[in-house]
Amino acid sequence: MSRFARNILIAVAVIAALYGLEYIFVNGIGGFEIPPFHRRIVLLCGISITLAVSLNLINGYTGQFSIGHAGFMAVGAYSSAYFTFYYGEQLAANLGGGTFGLFVEFFLATLIGALAAAIAGLIVGVPSLRLKGDYLAIVTLGFGQIIVVLLNNIEAVGGSRGFSGLHRVQSFFWIFLIAIATIVIVYRIVHSAFGRALISIRDDELASEAMGVNTTRYKVMAFVISSAMAGAGGVLYAHFDSVIAPKSFEFLKSFDILIMVILGGLGSIVGSVIGAVTLTVLPELLRQFEQYRMIIYSVLLIVLMITRPQGLLGGFDPFKGWRARRRAKSRTEAEEITAEDTRDAVSVKKEGIDR
């Protein structure tokens, strides 16, 4: 079976499995039902995973520090909300409503949100990533603030009162489809030639430039992809409670995502997932300490940086052994071929010398 066919098959299987899980998730199984409050937390975990894993691509793997992820999330959230509010439901109704209409509507919404966030990422990324150093951090921080100021002043999306009456899509299927897609995309990027270039930029920008990596281009590409995925996370967030307000995209939101990534480990997808789940569930369990939550987070962050700067699971990759074995296998095949080639080449050379 060709690789392509196999991948298609896996994708179909994942989608089918997600649909099955959604059914169980909503209706329960064998008389057991998940309480709505817990259901809500599981779904929020899915959104957090999307955001954390996408931020890890730029912060963990490319080593460029973005601290305005909530800004891109806001762009995705508001642009898709604008679409579903003014056009989407009409479109879904024209398509006969039901599951198919909803699917098309939400698919388009995700696409629009991701695209808008990607464009925002390009605008922010090009000026700041041309330079070496930490400019991205401050520009993204500023961008996050500007977006909130702008959204507070745009009446078409509710201004500071918030944008309410949105289509509510609290769907296990959609949230985890996008979360899984984000994980797969980041995983595939990181283990490709493009990803190697990103990691080389992180480890030594000057050296990788000397090796012929177009650092600006690669950094901007990684940043735009990361922003687009944050936008998709924003789309999920916007349609979660049918209301969004600029206030929920302020710096603290960016920081929440950031600490998920850092706690889990910069440059570890598994770490980001664990960080996202932990830091979504923990605040729910520790509601009575809400006041001290941020103090604990910030102290944790400082102590973590001093004792283990790569994060708890930094650089950890559970599939490393499996990939190494697979690579070793293909290498032996390749070596056999090269060995033959070398023999031929050597004999040609010898002939040349003899003559």
Next chain:
Amino acid sequence: MATFLQQFINGITLGAIYSLIALGYTMVYGVLRLINFAHGDVFMVGAFSGYYLANGIGVRGAQSLMSNPEGNAFGRFLSHGLLGSEAEPSIFTALLIILLAMVLCALLGVIIERFAYRPVRKYSRLTALITAIGVSLLLENGGQVLFGADPKSFRDASDRLIPSQNIDLGGGVSLNNRDLIVLLVALGLMVLLQLIVYRTKIGRAMRAVSFNLQSAKLMGINTDRIISWTFALGSALAAAAGVLFVMRIPKIEPLMGILPGLKAFVAAVLGGIGNIPGAVLGGLLIGLTETMVVAYMSSTYKDAVAFAILILILLFRPSGLLGAVAQEKV
């Protein structure tokens, strides 16, 4: 024309405050190549120190620290502040408050450097940056728990310290005496800083460290001590800026440092980061632009102006107005 001149004066006054904050950013960046995110929050702590120095922590607060606060001078100072213990507060009380706030924040700066930044100095710059964000959030959220999240007013204190008075400059332009004090104090501190950096041994060592940390170490300079000094100076300037800021805008709250901090950073980049006169120039320009935008366009976008400027500088002149284009050494 009168409006323009009036706005110009307002802009310069605001800009002088941004300049003071920007100096701290630029000095720390000069020696450590670190964006000290916590700097804006040191500015906030400076403003709060000013508030508590002027008003005290209240009788109940003082009672929780000692049994009979009214019995001795220190106790009276704790519960009522400098304003309570002096019959006739004057400008000298205001200057004393600024000075004490500077000392407190200088200590805070040294503590932050010693316990948060020094341990991570051996790691990558990214680690230091994340630590700086951690410190910034610790100060913001610690401030919310310690000082309370609700805004406090500095109006009473500044009214008693320096009763507001407009000095007429003719042609419909006037200068508030508080603004004049802001300008004079800021100018004095800048001159003092210039003297420290160019006329003292510590200043010379600071310049050496910012030129090349490794070589400075080889020349026998105690770089750790110089870095501590840099933080102390920068934080003291931020504290002065904090007290001056709340004299003009008498509302203080634990998150007040974020935006002025960011704008001051933009000012430092605009002037050329690492360059001391550049930070002053950048601060004045940012203050002027912001005031003009509020006066002639719309106040809603005043917080967005600085970032628009930042993006423009990064596009067209990343080394800043006065910064030299640095060659990257391998």
